[in-house]
Amino acid sequence: MKLHMLAHSRTGDKGDTSNISIIAYRAEDYPLLCEQLTAERVAEFFAGLRELDAPPVRRYELPSVQGLNFVLPGILRGGVTRSLALDAHGKCLGSALLDLDLITPT
Amino acid sequence: MNTLRIGSGAGYSGDRIEPAVELAEQGDLDYLVFECLAERTIALAQQVRISDPQGGYDPLLGERMHRVLPFVGRLAGRRRLRVITNMGAANPLAAAIEVRRIAAELGLGLKVVAVVGDDVLHALPGEQLLDNGQTVASLGERLISANAYLGVDGILEALRVDADVVITGRVADPSLFLAPQMFEFGWAADDWQRLGRGTLVGHLLECAGQVSGGYFADPGFKDVDDLACLGFPLAEVDADGHALITKVTGSGGRISRATCAEQLIYEVHDPAAYLTPDVTADFSQVGFVEENVDRVRIQGADGRARPEQLKVSVGYLDGWIGEGQMSYGGPGAVARAQLARDVVLKRLELMGVKMQEVRAELIGIDALHGQRSSVEPWEVRLRVAARCEERSEAVRVGNEVETLYTNGPSGGGGASKNVRQVVAVASLLLPRESVKVRIEV
Numbered sequence: 338m339k340l341h342m343l344a345h346s347r348t349g350d351k352g353d354t355s356n357i358s359i360i361a362y363r364a365e366d367y368p369l370l371c372e373q374l375t376a377e378r379v380a381e382f383f384a385g386l387r388e389l390d391a392p393p394v395r396r397y398e399l400p401s402v403q404g405l406n407f408v409l410p411g412i413l414r415g416g417v418t419r420s421l422a423l424d425a426h427g428k429c430l431g432s433a434l435l436d437l438d439l440i441t442p443t
Numbered sequence: 444m445n446t447l448r449i450g451s452g453a454g455y456s457g458d459r460i461e462p463a464v465e466l467a468e469q470g471d472l473d474y475l476v477f478e479c480l481a482e483r484t485i486a487l488a489q490q491v492r493i494s495d496p497q498g499g500y501d502p503l504l505g506e507r508m509h510r511v512l513p514f515v516g517r518l519a520g521r522r523r524l525r526v527i528t529n530m531g532a533a534n535p536l537a538a539a540i541e542v543r544r545i546a547a548e549l550g551l552g553l554k555v556v557a558v559v560g561d562d563v564l565h566a567l568p569g570e571q572l573l574d575n576g577q578t579v580a581s582l583g584e585r586l587i588s589a590n591a592y593l594g595v596d597g598i599l600e601a602l603r604v605d606a607d608v609v610i611t612g613r614v615a616d617p618s619l620f621l622a623p624q625m626f627e628f629g630w631a632a633d634d635w636q637r638l639g640r641g642t643l644v645g646h647l648l649e650c651a652g653q654v655s656g657g658y659f660a661d662p663g664f665k666d667v668d669d670l671a672c673l674g675f676p677l678a679e680v681d682a683d684g685h686a687l688i689t690k691v692t693g694s695g696g697r698i699s700r701a702t703c704a705e706q707l708i709y710e711v712h713d714p715a716a717y718l719t720p721d722v723t724a725d726f727s728q729v730g731f732v733e734e735n736v737d738r739v740r741i742q743g744a745d746g747r748a749r750p751e752q753l754k755v756s757v758g759y760l761d762g763w764i765g766e767g768q769m770s771y772g773g774p775g776a777v778a779r780a781q782l783a784r785d786v787v788l789k790r791l792e793l794m795g796v797k798m799q800e801v802r803a804e805l806i807g808i809d810a811l812h813g814q815r816s817s818v819e820p821w822e823v824r825l826r827v828a829a830r831c832e833e834r835s836e837a838v839r840v841g842n843e844v845e846t847l848y849t850n851g852p853s854g855g856g857g858a859s860k861n862v863r864q865v866v867a868v869a870s871l872l873l874p875r876e877s878v879k880v881r882i883e884v
Contacts, residue, residue, distance in 0.1 A: 416868070
């Protein structure tokens with residue numbers, strides 16, 4: 338199952354760092370997200386986009402809103418102001434992450 | 444005052460104006476706040492000010508004030524409405540003069556107060572390191588602006604002298620909203636829990652429509668009514684900083700637990716340590732309760748002592764970006780666009796165009812996130828962009844894309860090209876004492 342079926346997302350930017358929220362629609366799905374959406378998995382999903390020497394992806398939990406916050410340093414390649422990217426803010430990153438496959442209990 | 448009503452009239456400089464007018468007219472507000480400064484906005488405004496000493500404030504200041512000032516001040520049968528905004532950008536003093544002129548033109552007797560002191564361009568130590576590893580001195584002539592993120596102090600002083608309109612330059616976004624809460628309820632500057640709560644109210648409101656259904660819709664998953672007439676949010680706050688988010692009845696959009704949760708985490712790193720000049724806010728235990736349609740109560744914000752240093756945003760010139768685009772459609776569109784990409788890159792090399800970095804991509808295939816799908820689209824658009832030290836070199840990038848018309852693969856169309864100066868932003872930290880805030884009445 339795609340993450341898109343269970344959660345929604347918004348992406349913010351500060352300097353050359355993006356933060357991506359992943360928020361479960363239903364409280365009962367939150368433990369599954371916590372278990373499967375590790376910082377390493379998110380780092381791997383965006384591997385081609387991040388600078389090779391970028392600091393690791395960090396994950397924060399916000400249980401009261403069934404949310405996870407992923408902080409990705411070095412993914413905006415010099416930041417909004419210098420980047421050559423079409424989406425220099427990285428605003429579209431969160432929507433892409435919703436394409437992740439989840440293993441759901443049958 | 445039992446309940447304070449604060450509205451959000453803008454989430455960025457170019458934002459829609461009608462929702463702010465709707466709030467001013469029908470929101471029954473005490474304060475209407477316009478947050479209009481993105482990271483780089485002041486640096487761009489400073490460039491304007493260099494060529495026009497009376498300019499350098501928000502380009503929409505005049506239109507916004509013309510529309511909302513008629514509702515500001517003490518009007519019979521209404522709450523007293525005041526305006527707080529950072530639309531002063533690089534020139535709060537000139538912005539205040541312009542707002543006084545507009546108020547006089549409208550026949551309104553309003554007190555307009557400017558807050559200054561954020562501009563620290565001439566107070567930076569040359570040896571100070573920026574977060575990009577360069578020193579201030581190494582930027583030399585390319586340095587164009589340096590503005591400290593101020594907290595609530597200057598705005599509080601302006602409210603104490605009875606300002607109807609407060610115009611600032613760089614102030615931390617949530618501080619624009621925290622200041623009126625502290626002023627009306629008499630919160631102490633070290634009442635960390637209430638300051639943390641008030642900061643969350645500011646954080647949720649600062650991007651205006653982003654908490655009331657804007658930037659949220661995903662048809663079939665998250666549907667939002669009437670985005671064309673999106674209502675901007677307002678908060679109802681009590682003396683302890685307990686608050687709920689709502690909007691004008693009948694306006695478009697939607698306020699729900701989900702819209703609030705997305706905005707809670709927006710542009711936050713560690714939710715337990717959201718740093719502002721006023722407080723270290725803790726959003727990690729925040730939750731939302733839907734009390735009614737489009738009425739969401741906020742719970743669980745907290746705060747700890749404020750940081751010792753202030754963040755300074757430094758703007759500097761960093762060369763030019765030249766860009767060109769060309770579209771291809773129909774069978775074989777992708778193969779022709781790929782060939783076009785190879786041709787342009789080869790040409791840039793053969794012609795010896797001096798570039799620091801170049802990027803060539805196919806919009807519709809791999810421009811946003813690299814290639815993720817093998818489905819062949821009907822149409823695709825080549826985009827080539829490069830950063831160059833000299834403008835004359837950057838111009839050549841778009842020109843090479845344009846020459847694909849008569850020299851490249853078959854069927855290219857809709858060429859476009861542009862060149863823009865890069866105004867980059869870096870940051871550093873300064874001790875609080877070296878930033879002197881004052882008001883100008």
